[in-house]
Amino acid sequence: MRRTTEAAYSEFARAAWPHLYRTAVLIVGDRQLAEDLVQSALVKTYLAWPRLREPDKARAYTRRVMVTVSRDWFRKHAWNHENVRDVDESVGGAADHTADLAGDLADRVTLADALRALPLGQRSVLVLRFLEDLSVQETADLLNVSTGTVKSQTVVALAALRARADLVTEGAHDD
Template sequence: MRQTSEAEYAEFARSVWPQLYRTAVVIVGDRQLAEDLVQSALVKTYVAWPRLREPAKAHAYTRRAMVNVARDWFRKRSWTHENTTDVATEGAPSTDHSAALVDRVTLADALLTLPPGQRSVVALRFLDDLSVQETADLLNITTGTVKSQTSAALAALRSHAHLLPEGSHHD
């Protein structure tokens, strides 16, 4: 790879890491696994970098690689013993904001109760702000499946709203 391509790739990787990592944490429910997931996706992107000329295409390629690696992991492993603390404390404030932290822990716990497919749809639709069509294309499912997975996931998450402290959520 040319020197300029190396520098462009390094800048790209630095710029997309935070968003990919945040999405990966929600999808796999574990910070260390999320780091591995993003690293795997970035390695795949590095190999394909000479073919990826536009940053938007590179980002989409990396996101797809990340989702595909996650899907493979879900197929190979049992995800019944996930660590909710990792998701709950991700990005938690360093000062004492106990109500916000309780909300985060509750949301993290609720997200981890979702099946992997629903978690992936929620992460891509609401964290990455992808459309129904973009999410369907990325996950290789129909738009109807994205809509039904989103609906089921949101209903499940709403069922946990009663656990939040009074006044901390909006109906």
């Protein structure tokens, strides 16, 4: 790889890492596994870098590789639900210091727990649709499923999140 190409790749990898990592944590539910996933995806992107006709699309390419690799890992290990901790730190971003930090943390932990409870397919659909802001078609293409599957998994996953939120809210009122 030429020096200018390597410099462009290095700049891309540095800039894309935080966003890819956050997405990976939410998909696989484990920070260490997410690091491995992003590294694997970036290595594959590095190998493909000279062939990428439009380096601006490198992030989308890397995201696709990341989703494919994670799907392969889950198939290989037959993981359906993971026993994972510490997802909450990657959900939600920087806290507003003027807000109730304890409430914010509780909300993030609740969201992380709810996401963690979802099957991989539903969790992937939600992360790609709402965190990555992909369209139904883009999500379907990335996951190699139909748009109908994306829509139905979105509906089921959101219903599960709402049900869990209702249980949490009812539990808070019982105190």
